Amino acid sequence: MAKGLPKRGNDYSAWYNELVKKADLAENSAVRGCMVIKPYGYAIWEKMQQTLDKMFKDTGHSNAYFPLLIPKSYLSKEADHVDGFAKECAVVTHYRLKNAEDGSGVVVDPDAKLDEELIIRPTSETVIWSTYKNWIQSYRDLPLKVNQWANVMRWEMRTRLFLRTSEFLWQEGHTAHSTKGEAIEETKQMLDVYADFAENFMAVPVVKGVKTANERFAGAVDTFCIEAMMQDGKALQAGTSHFLGQNFAKAFDVKFSDKDNKLEHVWGTSWGVSTRLMGALIMAHSDDEGLVLPPKLAPIQVVIVPIYKSQEQLDAISEKAKEIQKALQALNISVKFDDRDLRPGFKFADWELKGVPVRLAMGQRDLENGTVEIARRDTKEKNTYQLDGVIESIQKLLDDVQENIFNKAFDYREAHITPVDTFDEFKDVLENKGGFIAAHWDGTSETEDKIKDLTKATIRCIPLNNKQEEGACILTGNPSTQRVLFAKAY
Amino acid sequence: MAKGLPKRGNDYSAWYNELVKKADLAENSAVRGCMVIKPYGYAIWEKMQQTLDKMFKDTGHSNAYFPLLIPKSYLSKEADHVDGFAKECAVVTHYRLKNAEDGSGVVVDPDAKLDEELIIRPTSETVIWSTYKNWIQSYRDLPLKVNQWANVMRWEMRTRLFLRTSEFLWQEGHTAHSTKGEAIEETKQMLDVYADFAENFMAVPVVKGVKTANERFAGAVDTFCIEAMMQDGKALQAGTSHFLGQNFAKAFDVKFSDKDNKLEHVWGTSWGVSTRLMGALIMAHSDDEGLVLPPKLAPIQVVIVPIYKSQEQLDAISEKAKEIQKALQALNISVKFDDRDLRPGFKFADWELKGVPVRLAMGQRDLENGTVEIARRDTKEKNTYQLDGVIESIQKLLDDVQENIFNKAFDYREAHITPVDTFDEFKDVLENKGGFIAAHWDGTSETEDKIKDLTKATIRCIPLNNKQEEGACILTGNPSTQRVLFAKAY
Incomplete structure (x- = not known):
């Protein structure tokens, strides 16, 4: 067990909080509810981003960027939308600070008050549909399929790292279509993309479904979702895809002329996943020793730890280890050779905490026998392998780990x-x-x-x-x- | 000349503004000074990001993410820094809206006033150094080399798309070192990375230099920069790398114990480039017909336009064109086959406006002769090529265009x-x-x-x-x- 990590069985919540911090994934900042995503945590998020981004592009979407700040009045244009978001908005009221007259620091300059307050986007439907009004005139401009990677802000009263933070990172897709049928098809396609990502990359099985009116996105006609189950039996909504009907098109007067030159309101969708997925990933697989990461999203897939008693031994082991590293890297497998001047036991625990799927250990005896000890993170099974053919063995092991942690999560869910x-x-x-x-x-x-x-x-x-x-x-x-x-x- | 595009020679400023809009790069939003980066413009920015991100990682940096909002008091901790940024800060004072009593929409809820105002980051030194205080204890924690891709906000009174906007996208590197020498080396290394990127990817020659005290970053000991020259003879600062000395370490009390267990303040650097680079790219190379993009950053490197009078001809040309497309794509060259139902002349003008480096046109006669007409965007030179060996010719042409536009910009600068x-x-x-x-x-x-x-x-x-x-x-x-x-x- 990692030093100081509470046991899942005793206090799941404390286990999660400590794991996020000890595995160097994220921490709280001085601003209430806003987190710092640390390099190791961000490296996992980057892998998620790259994978999803490719899936979005493969389904015909382009990225773009819309403003962070939204005029307050925009929010009110869609009645349900404002009810859903007004209560948790960060509001910008001034655009300048000035030195306090008593020399105590800086204060808001009352002369720099905005005519209309701006809110930090909690989601971008309003600012995007106000833009789409200018981009869409004719059926030839449709479908319009845009995605944005961005930060958003919802002022949460009770926050938890990754799961519920005031600022979070996400992607939000916003599409416009000429027919209802096409918009619904898009909504469902993106739900399928999310389910594919959750199951085949995160190794988290999900149920695809539709939300009831109570749980629907503010401004949507229908909200589709993927729901995952964590190891404590609680559910986690991992992604949503909304069929917006013509609600935002009507609120922002977005019309197109169809092939018969008739003006009609456009049909819309929006869909998003966020850094909340990091929480799902952590809670679905990890154990009392630390993270268990699916190989497809692990920033380090294989770690090699040398076991040595002299510099001479280290040099000989390094040479062999670097051959293996090079061969694996040529297959796009990320490998860390850990030659830090620390005890092997400490390193083992460290990489277990960090969830590296496959660990190699090489000592003097291995060198003599042409072998290497390989441990998998998920089952903790350890075996000695012949160096001859070890690259293929490692590749197979990575696939096995990916499959096994999905199956384990799947069996748990089915039993629950x-x-x-x-x-x-x-x-x-x-x-x-x-x-x-x-x-x-x-x-x-x-x-x-x-x-x-x-x-x-x-x-x-x-x-x-x-x-x-x-x-x-x-x-x-x-x-x-x-x-x-x-x-x-x- | 693209319809409605002013000539550079007559009004360089109007030419730039119109080009940014007509080439679908960006447009103004409803929020003063905040732009919408449109899909085509964002695709160029993504290529810049990917290239730079790899360069940062190759020099040992990791990405992370720090909060958007910064407590007002943080800004005051470094005396020069607050003087430099307080006058242009967007200030968050409240965290909730409520329905107006007169039913006119939503208003700021006076009961939801923050105890301490938060500013939207104009740059992240303060929030990052307040975090580094917890990350750095010993020399073993150094160097710490982190980069962040983020949006920042500086309330500008006079804005121009890409060149000066209130919100912009950028990356900001923030590193901490145990010695002054190492920090200065890092500052200069990142300047070299920026110069390499500007010259070898953007094809924009730059002068590397150091700023005078007047132009120095607020809080830096020294600011290094790369300066580019635009086609109107004006300079554009394309990137900066700051040696921060111990200024922020002292402001945020960041100390480390060295090998002799002596406590010392850490040495820092920060460095950034932004969506301003988009402005530099556009202004350095483009002409009266539209954008001229360097092949290494062009989202579409090659476009193929079929010239046909019947569906039968189109089908025959398509078959050949798609062979070429496939062969180029296998070499990681992005190719668009433009079979839109529009006049060839319109398509030619459109792709010239968008700056696609190489354009192929294929008609019935080409099919019969086994040829294709190839035009390069930079010189507008057109030649007929034999299909046999055309893939190599196109590869060479892309290299030539990249080199030529750099040389052209270099000669212009040297002459000026x-x-x-x-x-x-x-x-x-x-x-x-x-x-x-x-x-x-x-x-x-x-x-x-x-x-x-x-x-x-x-x-x-x-x-x-x-x-x-x-x-x-x-x-x-x-x-x-x-x-x-x-x-x-x-």
């Missing part, structure tokens, strides 16, 4: 989806087992609110392609046609 | 560095020829200010490895040991 038919059962499972609870619900926001008040559980989603069956709402007994997924959530 | 020995001559050259003026200066800020007041010219830099020679200041006649470069600047 529990169908229940009564409210007592519901409360019992929620309290003693956790996970997703598949239960009938009468379809009203009122019932959903009541269940939330009574249990803190929310409806995470109505799964796509959900099985239709007759049933009775667990709370009201009213008729229902399908089970929805409830859970306590991050 | 004028040594003068009297103030009358100085004014005459400044007025009638422009460019850099190499003149003797007595070394005082007072003289520099006077020359600026009289002529609007500033000292762009004291070139590195400057020739030492005896002379007399052009304004005061006082003795001087070297010529410095004056110019009017963006």
